[in-house]
Every structure is written in structure tokens, then in C-alpha cells.
Amino acid sequence: MAEVERDSFTGRETTGHEWNGIKELDTPIPRGVLMFLIVTHVWAIFWWFLVPTWPIGVTYTKGLLGIDQRTTVEAQVKDGQQQRAPWTERLASEPYDAILSDEALMQTVRDTGRQLFGDNCAACHGRDGRGRANYPDLTDDDWLWGGGPELIEQTMRVGINTAHPESRIAQMPAFGRDQMLDREQVRSVSAYVYSLTHTDYSTPENLDRINAGREVFASTCAACHGETAEGDMEVGAPNLADAHWVYGGDLETIIASVHGGRQGHMPSWDERLNTAEIRTLAVYVHDLGTAQP
Known part of the structure; x- marks a missing residue:
């Protein structure tokens, strides 16, 4: 042992x-x-x-207590919907004039819309709605298709250049790449557009090119952008005579736009958000465009 x-x-x-x-x-x-x-x-x-x-x-195995996280979450969601029902029903059905004139309801729109915007729109337009490269600023009250809540709602529902049967369709042709304009015409019409918002560019040495560009604009671009280049919301053509740009207003970027064309895209939210959410966002975005200094 x-x-x-x-x-x-x-x-x-x-x-x-x-x-x-x-x-x-x-x-x-x-x-x-x-x-x-x-x-x-x-x-x-x-x-x-x-x-x-x-x-x-x-x-x-279901367990003797019958506890299910799915049913718990569904119950919580349903309870939240019931609590929000008084104002979501108003937002889904009342005329926009009535909503805009009710300050208490507008405060709810601003609080709820900020969250909805952050979840669905901020990836492109930024959390503050001021846009980013190649995406519009929604706070400047300068609109492609119109900034009234009804028009914003419509744009959100059908989207732009989407598969929705009622989608808004807009495209800037590639005038240079597709040889609709030659190199000099592209540069001349770009110079003319640039001069609309940069008066200091209209110097004696640039006047010949600007005048030539004006003629190209009248024959090629005015059908969409208007004779005064102030745009046309019926076709989503931007105003070229103000200081607001989607893709950039410097001369080289304008040349690139005329040469290669532009075609933006906005998703259709008709099947992603319900009526109350879409209308809340429409009012929220409209308010962004009118409330900013």
C-alpha cells in the first residue's frame, strides 16, 4: 500500500x-x-x-409555459401600433393642409419623420437631408419634381427610373459620348450653362464660346430645361440658372454631365412603407425644404 x-x-x-x-x-x-x-x-x-x-x-420543443419571443415581439408591435393609431390614422387620411396647420401634429411628424428618414432616406440624402455627391439636397427648397407634400408623396410611391408602372422617368442624354454634339459644342454649351450662375465668367475672352453655347442650348437643351434654363418640374429637368446642383456646378463637372449624361434613381417605397409612413415622410421632407433658412 x-x-x-x-x-x-x-x-x-x-x-x-x-x-x-x-x-x-x-x-x-x-x-x-x-x-x-x-x-x-x-x-x-x-x-x-x-x-x-x-x-x-x-x-x-415549445416548453410548458408557452413562451415565444416571436409572439412577444408581435404583441409589443401591436401595442405600439395601437398607441400610435390616433395620429397615424390622421396622417394617413387627412388633407395635407390640415396636417400642416396643426402644430401639435407637425411636432409628431418632425419627431417620427426624423426616425423614418434616418432609417430609409439618410443613406443617400444624409441624416440632415442636405444630400451628398450625386444625391439632391432636400433642404434648399429647390425641387426636380415639385416640393409640395402631394408631389413628394407621389415621387416616393412610384420612385424615379424604377420598375414601378407609374415611375417617374428622367434621363440626361449623353450628348458627347453618343455623338449628338461634337467636342466644341459640348464645351460651348457647358460654358454657357456655367456662366448662368457665375457672372464673372462672362469675360470678353469667353463671350464667343458662351454665345455659341447659347445657340446650342436653345436647339438642344431648352426642350427640357426651358428657354431660360429654369427647368421643368413636369419632366424632372433641373433649374440650371440657380446655385443648386445635384452633380456639381463647376465647369468640368458640367462638361462631364453634358458629355456622358446623367440618370438618377430613387427607389419606389410603395411596397416598403405603409401609407401613414409615406405621408409622414412627405410632410417631413416638405418641412425640411421650407423650414431651413
């Missing part, structure tokens, strides 16, 4: 293991730890029977 060695200080048996003169004591697990492990294991087994736990093929 092997001799049992005990530690002289504690009196406990050793395991026989030794590292660098340090001997390991055969110390039992504290009773408190054992009780904790037993209780947690018993509780885990007990809990398996109470709540959904084990996968079984295409389903799972």
Missing part, C-alpha cells in the same frame, strides 16, 4: 505532484461551489421543460 504523504502545515494529503519543490494538496472542491453547480444544473434541466429549447427537425 502506497504511503500517504501529508502536508506538515495544513495536515492535508498531497496528490504526489510536485513542481519546483511545491507540492499539490489534495484539497476537495468547496461545498459552496458544489452546491452552486448542483443547483444551476438542476435549474437548467427544469428550465428546459418550461421554455422553447431543443430543435426537433423543422420545429423545436
